Amino acid sequence: MTDSATAAAALTAKLEVRDAVSPEEKAIIGRMFSDFRTIAAGDDIVRDGDRPTHSTLVVDGFSARYKVLQSGDRQLTAIHLPGDFVDLHSFLLKEMDHGVVALSTCRIATVQHTTLQHITQTQPHLTRMFWLLTLIDGAIHREWLVSMGRRPAIGQMAHLICELYLRLQSVGLTQDMSFNFPVTQVELGDLMGLSSVHVNRTLQELRASDLLSWRSQTVTILDWQRLEDLAEFDKRYLHLVKEPR
Amino acid sequence: MTDSATAAAALTAKLEVRDAVSPEEKAIIGRMFSDFRTIAAGDDIVRDGDRPTHSTLVVDGFSARYKVLQSGDRQLTAIHLPGDFVDLHSFLLKEMDHGVVALSTCRIATVQHTTLQHITQTQPHLTRMFWLLTLIDGAIHREWLVSMGRRPAIGQMAHLICELYLRLQSVGLTQDMSFNFPVTQVELGDLMGLSSVHVNRTLQELRASDLLSWRSQTVTILDWQRLEDLAEFDKRYLHLVKEPR
DNA sequence: CGAGGTCTTGAAGACGATCAACAAACGTGG
DNA sequence: CCACGTTTGTTGATCGTCTTCAAGACCTCG
Numbered sequence: 001m002t003d004s005a006t007a008a009a010a011l012t013a014k015l016e017v018r019d020a021v022s023p024e025e026k027a028i029i030g031r032m033f034s035d036f037r038t039i040a041a042g043d044d045i046v047r048d049g050d051r052p053t054h055s056t057l058v059v060d061g062f063s064a065r066y067k068v069l070q071s072g073d074r075q076l077t078a079i080h081l082p083g084d085f086v087d088l089h090s091f092l093l094k095e096m097d098h099g100v101v102a103l104s105t106c107r108i109a110t111v112q113h114t115t116l117q118h119i120t121q122t123q124p125h126l127t128r129m130f131w132l133l134t135l136i137d138g139a140i141h142r143e144w145l146v147s148m149g150r151r152p153a154i155g156q157m158a159h160l161i162c163e164l165y166l167r168l169q170s171v172g173l174t175q176d177m178s179f180n181f182p183v184t185q186v187e188l189g190d191l192m193g194l195s196s197v198h199v200n201r202t203l204q205e206l207r208a209s210d211l212l213s214w215r216s217q218t219v220t221i222l223d224w225q226r227l228e229d230l231a232e233f234d235k236r237y238l239h240l241v242k243e244p245r
Numbered sequence: 246m247t248d249s250a251t252a253a254a255a256l257t258a259k260l261e262v263r264d265a266v267s268p269e270e271k272a273i274i275g276r277m278f279s280d281f282r283t284i285a286a287g288d289d290i291v292r293d294g295d296r297p298t299h300s301t302l303v304v305d306g307f308s309a310r311y312k313v314l315q316s317g318d319r320q321l322t323a324i325h326l327p328g329d330f331v332d333l334h335s336f337l338l339k340e341m342d343h344g345v346v347a348l349s350t351c352r353i354a355t356v357q358h359t360t361l362q363h364i365t366q367t368q369p370h371l372t373r374m375f376w377l378l379t380l381i382d383g384a385i386h387r388e389w390l391v392s393m394g395r396r397p398a399i400g401q402m403a404h405l406i407c408e409l410y411l412r413l414q415s416v417g418l419t420q421d422m423s424f425n426f427p428v429t430q431v432e433l434g435d436l437m438g439l440s441s442v443h444v445n446r447t448l449q450e451l452r453a454s455d456l457l458s459w460r461s462q463t464v465t466i467l468d469w470q471r472l473e474d475l476a477e478f479d480k481r482y483l484h485l486v487k488e489p490r
Numbered sequence: 491c492g493a494g495g496t497c498t499t500g501a502a503g504a505c506g507a508t509c510a511a512c513a514a515a516c517g518t519g520g
Numbered sequence: 521c522c523a524c525g526t527t528t529g530t531t532g533a534t535c536g537t538c539t540t541c542a543a544g545a546c547c548t549c550g
Contacts, residue, residue, distance in 0.1 A: 049481075067391045069477055075394040077387040089384075092377045092490050097384055097482040121369045128365055131376045132337045134383060139334070139342055141386035142322040146312045148393040149320040149438025153506075184528060193394025195507050200530060216515090232314055236294075237342040245337050398538075429496065443538055445498060 003036035007059045007109035010083035010171065015129050017170045019245045025126045028119065033057065033109040039102040041182075045086055046100040052090045054110040058082055061106030062182060066190070067098050076191040077144075078137060079103070079164075083171045088134055091116045104182040128245050139237045148193050151232070153202045156192050158231035161212060163238070165221060170240055178220035248281035252304045252354035255328035255416065260374050262415045264490045270371045273364065278302065278354040284347040286427075290331055291345040297335045299355040303327055306351030307427060311435070312343045321436040322389075323382060324348070324409075328416045333379055336361045349427040373490055384482045393438050396477070398447045401437050403476035406457060408483070410466060415485055423465035 001009070008030045015021050021029075035054070039045055045056055045063055058080045065078040065086070077098065080086050086100045091113050120127045140163070147156040168179045185203070189196040206212050211227045213220045221227055246254070253275045260266050266274075280299070284290055290301055290308055303325045310323040310331070322343065325331050331345045336358050365372045385408070392401040413424045430448070434441040451457050456472045458465045466472055 065387065067387070069391070069395055073395045075391040077390045089380045092373055093380050093384065093484055094486070094488060094490070095481060095484070097479075097484075098387060120373055124366045124372075127369075127372060127376075128337055131372075131379070134376070135334045135338055135379055138379065138383040138386060139338065141383060141390065142310065142312070142343060144390055145322045145386065145393065145438075146314070146320040148390065150314055150318045185530095186528080193390075196529085197508080197531090198506055201506090204530085234342075236340060239338055239340070239342075241339070243339060245339070430498095431496080440539055441496090442498085442540080446538090449498085 003059070003107075003109060004030065004033050006107075007033040007036070007057055010059055011057060013171050014083040014133070016242070017240055018132060018242060019129060020242070021129070022125075025123065025129075028123065028126065032111045032115050032119075034112070035110040037108055039063075039106045039108060041102050041104050041106075043102050044099050045102055045106065045108060046090070046096055048096055048099040050090075050096045051094055052087060052096065052113070054112045055088045055091055055116065056086045056100075057109045057111070058084050058086060059107040059109050062103040063100055063106050064103055064187075064191070065098050065100050074190045075193060076187070078140065079191065081164075081167055081171065082173065085133060088130060089137075103187060125245075132239075132245055136239055139239065143237045153192070153194055153198055154205055155231055156194075157188075157199070157202050157206060158211070158227050159233055160192065161219060161221065162224075162228055162231050162233040162235075164219075166235055166238055166240065170238075176220075177222070177224065178218055180217055181214075181219045182217045248304070248352075248354065249275065249278050251352075252278040252281070252302055255304050256302060256330075258416050259328040259378070261487070262485055263377060263487060264374060265487070266374070267370075270368065270374075273368065273371065277356045277360050277364075279357070280355040282353055284308075284351045284353060286347050286349050286351075288347050289344050290347055290351065290353060291335070291341055293341055293344040295335075295341045296339055297332060297341065297358070299357045300333045300336055300361065301331045301345070302354045302356070303329050303331060304352040304354050307348040308345055308351050309348055309432075309436070310343050310345050319435045320438060321432070323385065324436065326409075326412055326416060327418065330378060333375060334382075348432060370490075377484075377490055381484055384484065388482045398437070398439055398443055399450055400476055401439075402433075402444070402447050402451060403456070403472050404478055405437065406464060406466065407469075407473055407476050407478040407480075409464075411480055411483055411485065415483075421465075422467070422469065423463055425462055426459075426464045427462045 012021055012026060012029055046052060060082050063080045063086055064076040066074055066076045068074050090096055147159050165174060165179060168174050173179060185199045186196040188199045203214060210222050212222055257266055257271060257274055291297060305327050308325045308331055309321040311319055311321045313319050335341055392404050410419060410424060413419050418424060430444045431441040433444045455467050457467055
């Protein structure tokens with residue numbers, strides 16, 4: 001499969017979970033990506049303050065949005081899986097107000113903003129689908145706010161695992177109850193607003209309760225029901241429902 | 246001024262901060278609202294689980310998005326000022342994954358989703374402006390994630406005050422360095438993921454440092470520079486820049 | 491003037507941070 | 521394929537921020 005076809009397939013898969021994608025739309029998506037590149041883990045995909053002329057899609061690998069404070073403390077505000085745009089919002093926001101870092105080696109593809117502009121002029125339904133993608137980003141942000149504000153660390157961790165499992169499952173990246181998740185405990189801490197030491201202890205608690213196992217970057221959920229209960233996980237916020245939009 | 250004109254003016258003001266609005270677009274906005282209502286403080290404007298057939302704009306008053314956990318703990322995930330849509334996202338997300346509550350008495354107006362649908366079919370630029378509004382919501386969510394995850398309570402509080410000041414100023418609702426903010430300390434706690442007791446002590450600290458005063462719902466910023474420094478506030482995330490979108 | 495809500499204060503305790511050290515795993519080059 | 525260096529994970533001890541609980545003061549509004 002060509003790079004272009006792989007990128008298109010990843011995006012189309014994500015869209016088709018939520019609505020029908022017409023042959024014409026598939027053709028447009030099939031032609032829209034260019035500039036395929038591989039980014040090393042730890043490198044920036046987009047930098048804070050940039051004014052990109054294109055938006056970037058993750059074709060393979062994990063990346064994250066982040067902001068850094070003067071103290072050096074870092075907060076990751078979103079995590080991107082294959083098929084996710086890392087900065088579709090830069091099309092209209094123009095200036096990046098955060099960076100995007102590759103958490104693992106990432107294969108990426110880009111769409112020119114001029115192409116997106118043309119789509120908004122001629123493809124109302126496809127425009128709404130892209131708008132929808134950014135709305136789901138927002139819904140996830142809200143759920144993370146609840147996790148950070150009101151869930152204890154173990155509930156927050158459980159919630160994150162539930163979310164990742166469903167998001168990965170929706171794009172075919174789970175095997176039974178497990179998935180690959182190549183992040184360190186420091187990164188997990190930056191994701192959840194915790195110290196890496198506390199992440200470590202929280203994970204031990206989850207393992208001791210036989211809720212999950214996590215070895216060599218593979219997470220296996222051992223008891224979905226109890227994990228979901230612990231997290232008070234309600235998947236409606238992921239909007240994994242296929243209907244006309 | 247009629248209800249319809251007031252709603253249109255509030256929305257247009259917010260849009261014109263970020264991009265030019267054409268006469269035709271103004272005319273469309275002038276006709277799009279209906280169903281003007283007043284909501285009492287504490288009442289829901291939209292309920293979790295609803296499938297609205299319209300989106301709601303706050304014309305006057307303060308409201309907030311929220312989720313509630315089984316423990317009864319509540320987290321507010323966004324605050325809406327006059328001119329803000331509380332659920333523009335329901336147009337595409339379809340099902341509400343959170344509630345929206347009036348923090349003060351609110352005057353609201355609604356737009357039918359069929360009207361929004363028609364706009365997306367015929368008004369590409371206006372569609373992008375509406376999309377932009379939801380993207381700014383997302384940018385604010387991200388900044389709040391940083392606040393909750395990595396800022397101490399006093400920095401988080403300072404950051405919130407800075408944000409509110411600029412957002413209110415951009416729609417003409419500040420007087421010099423002060424603004425009306427009708428929320429209780431319990432609600433502030435729900436906003437920031439803190440207990441009301443800690444909110445109280447944090448506010449005392451801000452007052453003792455002569456950074457702000459807060460009496461009878463009026464916040465006055467006494468030293469913007471030091472407040473901004475304390476918050477590490479960088480207003481770029483509000484995207485208060487007028488440019489073609 | 492009374493009543494309910496809101497703010498304030500104190501005391502005690504929990505959750506998570508920090509610091510420091512060591513163990514384990516990984517990957518890189520020889 | 522082993523050796524070594526670096527990154528990552530783990531543990532213990534101590535500290536600090538924020539929570540909880542409880543009571544009293546204040547304020548607002550009917």
